[in-house]
Amino acid sequence: xxxxxxxxxxxxxxxxxxxxxCAASGNIYDIPSVGWYRQGPGKQRELVANIVAVxxxxxxxxxxxxxxxxxxxxxxxxxxxxxxxxxxxxVYYCTVDAYGFPxxxxxxxxxxxxx
Numbered sequence: 001x002x003x004x005x006x007x008x009x010x011x012x013x014x015x016x017x018x019x020x021x022c023a024a025s026g027n028i029y030d031i032p033s034v035g036w037y038r039q040g041p042g043k044q045r046e047l048v049a050n051i052v053a054v055x056x057x058x059x060x061x062x063x064x065x066x067x068x069x070x071x072x073x074x075x076x077x078x079x080x081x082x083x084x085x086x087x088x089x090x091v092y093y094c095t096v097d098a099y100g101f102p103x104x105x106x107x108x109x110x111x112x113x114x115x
Contacts, residue, residue: 002026002104006094009109012084018111020079021072022094024104033097034077036069038090038111048092049079062087084113 008020024031033052039045049069050058057069068080081088091108098104 002028002096002098002101004094004096004104004106006092006106006109008078009092009111011112011114014085014113014115016084016113017080017082018084020081020092020094020109020111022077022079022096022106024075024096024098026098026101028075028098028101030099031075031096032099034069034071035095035097036077036079037093037095038088039093039108040087040090043090045093051077081111084111086113086115089113 003025005023012018035050036048037045038048048060048063049067051069066083070078072078089112091110093108094106096104
């Protein structure tokens with residue numbers, strides 16, 4: 001079983017930055033893919049960014065140029081968020097696709113951007 005924990009959320013003013021971290025634990029051999037999703041108030045959950053292998057990344061159009069996903073270690077992925085805007089307010093979730101396990105989700109971390 002894979003356990004996923006997100007951290008780094010908080011309250012920030014528009015134009016500010018936050019760095020989210022996603023840590024996976026368990027009997028993990030390899031993690032080919034990690035994704036960050038978010039769900040804003042009254043909205044559906046949407047993909048924000050994804051990283052495959054070491055550095056194959058994809059981003060939602062709304063965050064391109066502002067957010068950066070990267071691997072910090074074997075089982076840790078971060079999401080650097082710059083120039084945050086009120087529309088970025090959401091609960092951010094990390095999903096880990098570890099080799100040999102079904103995709104695992106964390107409980108989420110709240111990001112609130114004030115105008």
